[in-house]
Amino acid sequence: MAEQPQSVSVNIDGAKISVPKGTLLVEAAKLVQKEIPVYCYHPKLGPAGLCRICLVEIEGMPKLQIACNTPVTDGMVVHTYNDKVNAGRRAVLEFFLLNHPLDCPICDKGGECDLQDFSMAYGQGASRLAEPKVSKPKAVDLGPTIVLDEERCIVCQRCVRFDDIITGERSLIVKDRGYRDIIATATDDPYRSNFSGNVTELCPVGALTSKTYRFKSRPWDLHRTTTTCTQCAVGCQMQVDERVGEVARTMSIPDDDAVSDGWLCDRGRYNIGFYRDERRLQTPLYRVDGQWTQVGWDDAFALWAKALREAVASGGEQSVGVLGGGRLLNEEAYLLQHLFRSLGVRNLDWRAGTQRQATPGSNAGSLQDLENAQAIVLVGESPAQLAPVMDLRIRKAVSRHRAKLIRVGAIDPLPVVACTTLESAAEVPKALPAGAERVALVWDGVDPKLAREVVAALSDFSGLKTFIASGQNNARGAEVMGMHPAFGPGFAEVDGGKDFSGMVAAARSHSLRALSIFGANPALHYPDGVAIREALRNVPFLAVADLFLTETAQAANLVLPACGGFEKTGTTVNVTAVALPVNAALEPPEGALTDLEMLGCLARALEVQLPSVTELENSVIKHLVATAPSFGLGDAKVCGTTQFGQASRTGGPKLIARTDIFSGGGTVAHDGRIESLRPLPEAAVSPACAQQLGLSTGDCCDLRSGDQTMHDLLVEVRPGLADDVVVVVAGLPDDPANALGFEPVAELINVRRARELAPVGVSP
Amino acid sequence: MARMHKSLYNVGALLKGLATTFGFMFVRRPTIEYPSVKKQHAPRFHGLHELRRYADAKERCIGCELCAVACPANAITVIGAENTPQDRRSPGERYAARYEIDELRCIFCGMCEEACPTDAIVLTPRFEMAGLRRGAFVYAKDRLLVPPTEGVGTAPDERPNGIPSDLGRVAEIKSTTDVQTGYDATNRGTILKKQRKGLAG
Numbered sequence: 004m005a006e007q008p009q010s011v012s013v014n015i016d017g018a019k020i021s022v023p024k025g026t027l028l029v030e031a032a033k034l035v036q037k038e039i040p041v042y043c044y045h046p047k048l049g050p051a052g053l054c055r056i057c058l059v060e061i062e063g064m065p066k067l068q069i070a071c072n073t074p075v076t077d078g079m080v081v082h083t084y085n086d087k088v089n090a091g092r093r094a095v096l097e098f099f100l101l102n103h104p105l106d107c108p109i110c111d112k113g114g115e116c117d118l119q120d121f122s123m124a125y126g127q128g129a130s131r132l133a134e135p136k137v138s139k140p141k142a143v144d145l146g147p148t149i150v151l152d153e154e155r156c157i158v159c160q161r162c163v164r165f166d167d168i169i170t171g172e173r174s175l176i177v178k179d180r181g182y183r184d185i186i187a188t189a190t191d192d193p194y195r196s197n198f199s200g201n202v203t204e205l206c207p208v209g210a211l212t213s214k215t216y217r218f219k220s221r222p223w224d225l226h227r228t229t230t231t232c233t234q235c236a237v238g239c240q241m242q243v244d245e246r247v248g249e250v251a252r253t254m255s256i257p258d259d260d261a262v263s264d265g266w267l268c269d270r271g272r273y274n275i276g277f278y279r280d281e282r283r284l285q286t287p288l289y290r291v292d293g294q295w296t297q298v299g300w301d302d303a304f305a306l307w308a309k310a311l312r313e314a315v316a317s318g319g320e321q322s323v324g325v326l327g328g329g330r331l332l333n334e335e336a337y338l339l340q341h342l343f344r345s346l347g348v349r350n351l352d353w354r355a356g357t358q359r360q361a362t363p364g365s366n367a368g369s370l371q372d373l374e375n376a377q378a379i380v381l382v383g384e385s386p387a388q389l390a391p392v393m394d395l396r397i398r399k400a401v402s403r404h405r406a407k408l409i410r411v412g413a414i415d416p417l418p419v420v421a422c423t424t425l426e427s428a429a430e431v432p433k434a435l436p437a438g439a440e441r442v443a444l445v446w447d448g449v450d451p452k453l454a455r456e457v458v459a460a461l462s463d464f465s466g467l468k469t470f471i472a473s474g475q476n477n478a479r480g481a482e483v484m485g486m487h488p489a490f491g492p493g494f495a496e497v498d499g500g501k502d503f504s505g506m507v508a509a510a511r512s513h514s515l516r517a518l519s520i521f522g523a524n525p526a527l528h529y530p531d532g533v534a535i536r537e538a539l540r541n542v543p544f545l546a547v548a549d550l551f552l553t554e555t556a557q558a559a560n561l562v563l564p565a566c567g568g569f570e571k572t573g574t575t576v577n578v579t580a581v582a583l584p585v586n587a588a589l590e591p592p593e594g595a596l597t598d599l600e601m602l603g604c605l606a607r608a609l610e611v612q613l614p615s616v617t618e619l620e621n622s623v624i625k626h627l628v629a630t631a632p633s634f635g636l637g638d639a640k641v642c643g644t645t646q647f648g649q650a651s652r653t654g655g656p657k658l659i660a661r662t663d664i665f666s667g668g669g670t671v672a673h674d675g676r677i678e679s680l681r682p683l684p685e686a687a688v689s690p691a692c693a694q695q696l697g698l699s700t701g702d703c704c705d706l707r708s709g710d711q712t713m714h715d716l717l718v719e720v721r722p723g724l725a726d727d728v729v730v731v732v733a734g735l736p737d738d739p740a741n742a743l744g745f746e747p748v749a750e751l752i753n754v755r756r757a758r759e760l761a762p763v764g765v766s767p
Numbered sequence: 768m769a770r771m772h773k774s775l776y777n778v779g780a781l782l783k784g785l786a787t788t789f790g791f792m793f794v795r796r797p798t799i800e801y802p803s804v805k806k807q808h809a810p811r812f813h814g815l816h817e818l819r820r821y822a823d824a825k826e827r828c829i830g831c832e833l834c835a836v837a838c839p840a841n842a843i844t845v846i847g848a849e850n851t852p853q854d855r856r857s858p859g860e861r862y863a864a865r866y867e868i869d870e871l872r873c874i875f876c877g878m879c880e881e882a883c884p885t886d887a888i889v890l891t892p893r894f895e896m897a898g899l900r901r902g903a904f905v906y907a908k909d910r911l912l913v914p915p916t917e918g919v920g921t922a923p924d925e926r927p928n929g930i931p932s933d934l935g936r937v938a939e940i941k942s943t944t945d946v947q948t949g950y951d952a953t954n955r956g957t958i959l960k961k962q963r964k965g966l967a968g
């Protein structure tokens with residue numbers, strides 16, 4: 004099997020090099036630092052042979068050959084730059100420019116455009132065309148994120164191939180032929196994809212541009228910082244381009260094969276407008292008699308420290324709770340637990356939502372394991388909306404490496420790639436392809452019982468690799484840094500405290516006296532909205548550190564303006580335990596502090612000794628490299644006894660809340676640039692269920708459970724759902740899915756037919 | 768004897784100097800009574816900038832930032848934005864939402880004028896820009912752009928030799944309806960073909 008690949012030697016412009024057989028000439032040339040111009044070729048998309056700009060001369064061949072689709076052969080002698088080659092490229096470029104509008108001054112690509120660069124390098128300066136150019140529509144709205152300039156397109160089909168090969172969604176096509184050809188969607192619907200932004204980067208010219216970046220800047224104005232995306236646990240490496248104190252755009256890092264595979268999802272790419280939103284908190288707020296008062300930071304820390312001391316004095320250490328870490332950096336999470344554990348507090352947790360576990364423990368796999376798996380078992384929600392770029396690996400495994408995709412306990416729409424949906428864990432081994440050795444299990448971390456069952460069913464597979472896809476970017480870091488009721492840093496066992504649902508219960512019974520929340524919005528994400536609202540109301544002192552006055556912060560006594568991911572420096576741990584650097588790309592607004600600074604000041608106010616910066620860094624590194632913990636998926640100690648998502652199935656369909664990459668009450672809700680991407684509140688039902696209830700897509704309904712109601716949900720009939728569930732989108736601030744309380748059984752009421760309704764716009 | 772010679776020499780120098788002084792009494796005075804009399808500048812004098820308009824009052828500037836990148840003094844800041852059908856400032860898709868020149872930084876070299884693809888920014892012969900605060904020298908669109916009521920801008924007429932980068936294009940584009948615009952995308956090629964075939968355009 005593991006045969007040494009045969010190598011061949013080739014001479015490129017006089018440089019001899021030996022490469023594995025089958026290497027494309029364009030790749031071999033890179034190894035000897037010879038640049039061959041390309042448009043349609045892309046290392047991740049492969050050759051297409053459409054544009055012919057990559058012409059080279061190969062000795063012994065009468066005509067120029069394309070380097071992108073010619074594998075090297077032994078003894079090949081190649082010239083990448085001589086008069087003959089340049090004449091060929093000049094001719095190709097003349098054709099490209101025949102109808103090209105040459106509106107570089109107003110083109111967003113101007114300055115980093117391959118057509119500009121290659122025209123300068125190989126073009127002939129003036130066109131010989133005397134006829135008027137063909138003109139086509141400009142600024143065509145391709146979808147909610149992308150604008151297409153049809154005149155500029157050189158039909159390299161990179162966008163079309165990305166949509167086919169990488170995402171598998173296949174909505175883009177080349178329409179018409181000849182000089183009339185344009186890029187469009189096959190159905191003429193808007194181009195919608197969670198990965199749409201990548202096409203703007205792939206497009207070698209300025210035909211596809213991002214709506215959020217249009218005319219914001221020119222490439223030479225941008226200050227570039229390489230950092231890690233902090234929107235989900237994949238931790239894609241990205242470049243943040245800043246201009247005049249604002250994030251103009253973010254770009255992927257094409258050779259980041261280890262983590263992002265060179266792609267970004269639209270949440271990571273486009274959810275950047277919130278940093279300069281005017282609703283951002285700029286000063287600590289203290290609530291006196293129901294009125295917000297601005298206070299200085301010194302007073303805020305004094306108030307906070309006093310409240311914590313009083314709570315400890317009156318109710319003991321167990322009456323103090325801390326929630327946070329999943330959205331903090333490792334350093335901050337470490338300091339957070341250190342500070343509160345120094346006070347004797349044991350109620351620490353990062354789990355603000357339904358996810359119970361973030362560290363897979365034993366059998367943890369890498370993203371490469373996921374890509375090379377022969378079978379992938381999704382347990383619970385798929386990573387498509389939780390950790391989107393991880394889903395691209397799964398699609399790659401299925402579509403290119405022929406892995407089999409199986410899902411158990413599914414709640415979300417059918418995946419783009421072929422998939423088998425199973426009812427129970429016991430069916431999993433039978434559904435695996437015969438002879439499968441490398442099996443990957445991707446769990447959403449919600450239902451420990453189901454995870455344990457699937458792991459037990461797969462116990463025969465020694466090659467089993469497990470993954471937990473977290474929506475919170477540093478959930479895993481928070482766990483290993485000790486923001487967990489049962490574990491200290493490095494999973495050292497400590498005296499157990501209450502987990503967050505324990506804290507909620509304590510707050511409802513008035514035994515929790517102070518709660519501090521860092522970068523979490525449980526009011527929107529805790530599954531039982533009724534309980535959490537009561538709990539937040541009942542806690543005598545609630546401090547919330549966040550960027551915005553979120554639903555949780557609105558219930559607080561003290562609100563502290565914090566910094567976002569592009570405004571701080573530190574490390575995070577991604578979904579496969581890779582430690583990633585976060586570098587500040589932006590100045591935080593005046594008046595906001597990072598959580599690290601906040602914790603330092605709070606420690607001073609509480610007279611707690613904190614480790615020095617070096618000590619802190621050393622402990623973080625020590626725990627990051629500590630050997631993997633020995634527990635498995637759904638471990639009772641890690642997950643605790645709380646279990647969400649178990650319904651008593653009576654009295655109507657069971658309500659399930661699924662994630663959407665553009666749901667949430669913080670960064671997405673406060674980003675004006677992506678308003679149109681936020682999902683509409685929907686109620687999805689299976690076709691059978693729809694038929695039984697007489698519903699069809701586009702209808703409008705309310706959901707009721709007990710005395711709580713969710714209003715005006717759009718009905719969506721979705722194949723692949725169970726017949727006894729209704730799926731709503733979680734985390735929509737205007738229509739929170741947790742409003743109906745804990746594990747409700749919902750009733751669809753007040754159905755209005757689509758035709759009776761006024762047409763629904765994307766957003767008001 | 769030596770002393771005598773020296774003093775005679777000094778008298779000679781004195782007379783020479785006085786001759787120069789008196790000689791200037793009969794030459795035309797170079798000093799001008801500045802506020803009431805103004806100097807005639809060389810034809811290509813570079814003074815205060817102006818942002819011009821088209822005849823239909825649309826802004827010429829398309830916010831492309833080429834002037835800003837050409838400027839050796841880093842004096843120009845341009846931030847572009849998109850025209851909408853409801854609010855169309857310039858032909859095409861893009862216009863300058865913010866356009867600022869720090870005239871204290873500017874060395875009046877005219878590179879911006881040369882870089883501009885639409886002849887929007889020009890240097891006029893105007894040179895009077897006194898101010899009491901440094902900030903007052905950051906000229907934004909409110910002071911740079913020709914008011915819509917004042918035609919295309921005064922610069923070409925004030926400059927006897929015209930604007931070097933004009934090359935006759937100003938005369939060519941009479942109004943922005945000549946310029947292909949972003950939103951009303953007509954197929955120019957098809958129209959021309961029809962016209963050639965004798966069909967209605």
Ligand code: SF4
Pocket residue numbers: 155156157158159160161162163186205206207208210211
């Ligand atoms: S839109 Fe861009 S990426 Fe797509 S075919 Fe045209 S030039 Fe290529």
Ligand code: SF4
Pocket residue numbers: 232233234235236237238239263266267268269270271272390391392393
């Ligand atoms: S997949 Fe996650 S880490 Fe990657 S760009 Fe999207 S939100 Fe950011």
Ligand code: SF4
Pocket residue numbers: 834837838839840841842843868872873874875876877878879880890
């Ligand atoms: S005249 Fe020269 S220095 Fe002044 S703004 Fe123009 S390019 Fe810059």
Ligand code: SF4
Pocket residue numbers: 108827828829830831832833834835845863882883884885886887888
């Ligand atoms: S003045 Fe000219 S060069 Fe400067 S931004 Fe406007 S159009 Fe571009």
Ligand code: FES
Pocket residue numbers: 040041042043044051052053054055056057069070071072
């Ligand atoms: S890059 Fe080789 S044909 Fe396009």
